[in-house]
Amino acid sequence: MNKNIAVFCGSRFGNVPEWKDWAYDLGQGIAQRGWGLVFGGGSRGLMGQVSDGVFQNQGRVTGVIPENLLSEKPNKELLSELHFVKTMGERKQLMGQLSDAFVIIPGGVGTFDELFDVWATAQIGSHQKSIILANWSGYYDPLIQFLQHSLDNGFIMDSHFEKIQIVTNVEDIFSKLQTS
Template identity: 45%
Template sequence: MKRVAVFCGSRDGHDPIYMQKSKQLGEVLAKHNIELVYGGGIVGCMGAVSEGVLENDGKAIGVIPEKLLTVEIANEALTELHVVETMHDRKAMMARLADAFIALPGGAGTLEEWFEVMTWAQIGYHEKPCALLNVNDYYTPLLQLFDHMIEQGFVDQLNKDIIMMQEEPEILIEQIMKGL
């Protein structure tokens, strides 16, 4: 596994654990010589994960739409920074560059980006791992929603089963590497 795309919030969240675990994920990626592919910003969890990578001599590749250059404040210290025209271009480039996908806590944008690549895995467009870092039980309600969708007949159990989820960055990365 050469690169992991990380989808995450451009905010810090209310509990400091979100920023701590984001930075820790970056540190773990660097430790395993796995390059980070992410949204390219220096704010929120995005900034923390890239900081964890860069402070540990890792490589970080940012992909940011022109419109968000000042909102998410592009990180000029990255190994590579790709400025693209649209969010669609961002997602396509991140998907192309990555060997696996992880969602850290975030908002609607984080969920939308992760659900797109997860849906692609479900329908066979790729076989790359799709994972959730379940910091502070952030994604536990999402898995409960999957159970509800299965119960109601809109999702098959095998679609839920492709989701990897752990609470600790090191364990999640090890799980992803074993799954490849």
Template identity: 45%
Template sequence: MKNICVYCGSSPGVTEDYAMAARQLAAQLVSQGLGLVYGGGNVGLMGVISDEVLRLGGRVTGVIPKALMDKEVGHTGLTQLHIVANMHERKAMMADLSDAFIAMPGGIGTLEELFEVLTWSQLGFHEKPVGLYNTNHFYQKLHDFLLHTVEQGFLRPAHLDLLYIETDPALLLEKFASYQPRHVKKWLEVKDI
């Protein structure tokens, strides 16, 4: 692995714990020689993690739509910044540049990005690890809901197992390092997804 995509909020959240968690993840990335790929913003947790990776001497690649760059929320001090036409291009480029995905606390944009790459994993469009950095147990209720979808027959247990959940960034990256592709059947071969 060379680059980890991190999805996170453009807001800082209500407690400093979230920013602290972003700095801890940044430190883990840099200590392991991993580059950060993220949404290119300079606000909220996005700004915190990118600034910390840069402060520690790491590499940061941002991908931001032109409309957001024009609103002056783009980070201009990154190792590399790609300005794209729209959100679809942004997500596709971030996925292409990354070897794994982590969702930190965030809002509906973060959730949408997480579920897209998790769905792609389920369908066999990529074989890259996907994880939740569950700081402050932010994602506990989401995990409970996903267990409910399994219980109700809408999600297979093997597909839920595609999602790693950890409260410690070092443990999450350790799981990523030992990740073995599960060779989920391509969606065209699976009749009852």
């Protein structure tokens, strides 16, 4: 099946050296399965690694970037498609429309925003696409603990929490994507 996978992640590499390799492996695996990547369009950090993994393995790479982030300088030669939008909200909306599933690997504020946006829209029934949270090296452990705290205190229901699939490695990401 020809899927498009949105990957949300950091435009920095973070402090764990393996993340750089795992991000590349994620991109490579997307391309090897004949799937396409939909991502934020930047060429730096983990975002750049994922797109390099797809591109260097002859995969399709679609970037979606807000006009005010053009300083990110997307490498247009490495993109099959590039969409410019006006706002981050438009970016998330278009990425959602172009994607069949969402994978979230380590990142910062923008990544958190993207995670919560696709989760909230799934919770209200706007989509039923897979949301896979890659908890590499325990990066998301504190967030998962807080989400459990929210569940325990009645603000998140089990049915909400079940919309996110939490994995710890690249292979498990693909196992989840194969069945979605």
